[in-house]
Amino acid sequence: xxxxxxxxxxxxxxxxxxxxxxxxxxxxxxxxxxxxxxxxxxxxxxxxxxxxxxxxxxxxxxxxxxxxxxxxxxxxxxxxxxxxxxxxxxxxxxxxxxxxxxxxxxxxxxxxxxxxxxxxxxxxxxxxxxxxxxxxxxxxxxxxxxxxxxxxxxxxxxxxxxxxxxxxxxxxxxxxxxxxxxxxxxxxxxxxxxxxxxxxxxxxxxxxxxxxxxxxxxxxxxxxxxxxxxxxxxxxxxxxxxxxxxxxxxxxxxxxxxxxxxxxxxxxxxxxxxxxxxxxxxxxxxxxxxxxxxxxxxxxxxxxxxxxxxxxxxxxxxxxxxxxxxxxxxxxxxxxxxxxxxxxxxxxxxxxxxxxxxxxxxxxxxxxxxxxxxxxxxxxxxxxxxxx
Numbered sequence: 001x002x003x004x005x006x007x008x009x010x011x012x013x014x015x016x017x018x019x020x021x022x023x024x025x026x027x028x029x030x031x032x033x034x035x036x037x038x039x040x041x042x043x044x045x046x047x048x049x050x051x052x053x054x055x056x057x058x059x060x061x062x063x064x065x066x067x068x069x070x071x072x073x074x075x076x077x078x079x080x081x082x083x084x085x086x087x088x089x090x091x092x093x094x095x096x097x098x099x100x101x102x103x104x105x106x107x108x109x110x111x112x113x114x115x116x117x118x119x120x121x122x123x124x125x126x127x128x129x130x131x132x133x134x135x136x137x138x139x140x141x142x143x144x145x146x147x148x149x150x151x152x153x154x155x156x157x158x159x160x161x162x163x164x165x166x167x168x169x170x171x172x173x174x175x176x177x178x179x180x181x182x183x184x185x186x187x188x189x190x191x192x193x194x195x196x197x198x199x200x201x202x203x204x205x206x207x208x209x210x211x212x213x214x215x216x217x218x219x220x221x222x223x224x225x226x227x228x229x230x231x232x233x234x235x236x237x238x239x240x241x242x243x244x245x246x247x248x249x250x251x252x253x254x255x256x257x258x259x260x261x262x263x264x265x266x267x268x269x270x271x272x273x274x275x276x277x278x279x280x281x282x283x284x285x286x287x288x289x290x291x292x293x294x295x296x297x298x299x300x301x302x303x304x305x306x307x308x309x310x311x312x313x314x315x316x317x318x319x320x321x322x323x324x325x326x327x328x329x330x331x332x333x334x335x336x337x338x339x340x341x342x343x344x345x346x347x348x349x350x351x352x353x354x355x356x357x358x359x360x361x362x363x364x365x366x367x368x369x370x371x372x373x374x375x376x377x378x379x380x381x382x383x384x385x386x387x388x
Contacts, residue, residue, distance in 0.1 A: 003306060005078055012074065013081035015058060016095070017088075023051050024091040028354055031091060036351045041092060041212035051093055056124070061096050065122040066106050069114065076309035080254050084302070087258025090357040092213075096124040099251055101174060104130075104244035108191065108232035117172065117193055129170035131161030131194075131218060132241065141185045141238065146220060148177035148190060155192060155230065157200070157223040163368075167203050167216035171196055174244075175220065176237055183235065191237035193229040200224060211360030245369055246322045250308060252365050253329035257301050259358045260333040263340040264294045266355070270344065281343060290339040297336070301329040320382050323375035330366045337362055 005013060027047055035041040043051070055061065064079050065071025074082070079099065086094060105118045105128075120126045137143035146159025157177050167173060173194050180188030194201055200223030207215045232240055268291060271282035281287045308325045311318040337359040341348035348355050366372055380386075 009078035016082045017085040020085050020089050023054055024089040027091050032351055035212055061124050062122045064099055065102055069119045069122045071122050076312040077306055080305045080309050083251050083254035084258040087255030088262040090354045097121045100244045100248035101128045101130055103247045104240045107243055108240045112228055126171040127166055127169055129164050129166045129173040131164050131173050131175040133163045135160055135162050144178055146177045148179050153227045155225045157220040159220050162217045163215045164218055165215055167218050176241055179235055185238045187235045189237045190234050191231040192225050193231055194225055198223055211364055248369050249322050249326040253325045254305055256329045256333035260298050260336040263337050267340045267343055287343055294336045297332045301332050320379055323378045327372045327375040331372055333362045
């Protein structure tokens with residue numbers, strides 16, 4: 001494969017990088033100060049409006065959305081560079097719309113759903129969430145208990161979903177439910193578009209997470225969904241869900257590479273300036289090893305990310321590569337952040353630098369969308385032929 005991006009894609013990636021450096025990174029000090037004062041790590045309404053406006057003017061919305069609904073239709077390889085750039089900041093903001101849900105929608109919507117859901121989503125007019133995980137079910141789809149049963153022209157959903165990001169403000173949530181208890185993930189799971197005001201849909205509670213993030217638990221109590229809001233084909237919701245998960249996993253890996261790369265930049269700048277016992281840290285062999293190890297592993301993770309994205313763009317089955325990538329990139333970033341925080345000493349433990357927030361985010365991501373151990377198991381299972 002050619003590891004160079006096309007000129008147009010390279011220019012877009014560079015534009016995103018400049019946007020991050022010029023508009024998002026300067027907000028970090030204020031974010032950290034407000035977070036330390038107990039106000040949470042959130043952009044103010046004015047800050048969000050400003051970055052929304054600038055990014056829209058730059059043409060950075062809908063980068064990987066289909067062109068027929070106003071997107072730029074960037075390939076996965078170009079989105080690696082975009083998501084790596086976005087990973088370099090702790091500002092809690094991302095380019096609209098959310099790529100994983102976008103990919104799932106784009107692959108499944110019919111004409112009516114395209115106009116009602118996908119098009120306004122690409123335009124940044126709506127917010128989406130997705131409900132997959134359930135209390136007690138973990139990463140095992142066979143343990144899913146939420147059901148959807150036909151009632152005339154409608155579907156009636158019952159169950160609980162948990163660890164849902166943005167459920168409190170999403171205009172609609174993609175809910176995965178069992179429509180055939182015998183088949184389950186082999187032809188018995190379906191996806192539904194559930195509006196915020198759907199009868200029987202309610203946000204039960206917020207769940208505070210480390211790093212200042214919040215997820216939610218939702219309840220579906222005889223939740224009535226019109227029949228036309230079945231997303232895709234009945235019983236075939238597992239494959240589009242996997243498409244969504246793989247997009248998210250690759251996105252997180254690129255974000256992690258961006259965080260690790262920024263942390264390494266901070267260490268390279270800091271090590272020559274900090275003197276201990278008569279020598280700068282840059283002359284300490286341990287620190288030199290940390291720098292070299294970080295650079296080598298960031299390079300390896302980046303190559304893995306582009307290889308995986310290229311295979312996705314070629315229409316190849318890259319599930320094993322996605323699991324490898326998420327496992328390697330997230331564990332790599334975790335160790336790099338740990339070493340950089342160690343090198344910064346007490347200052348690395350403060351909430352005055354972005355390091356602690358990046359580490360907390362990486363710690364969350366090592367669990368989100370399948371923990372490292374599950375992905376390692378998937379890789380081993382595929383190699384050993386034990387899937388059955």
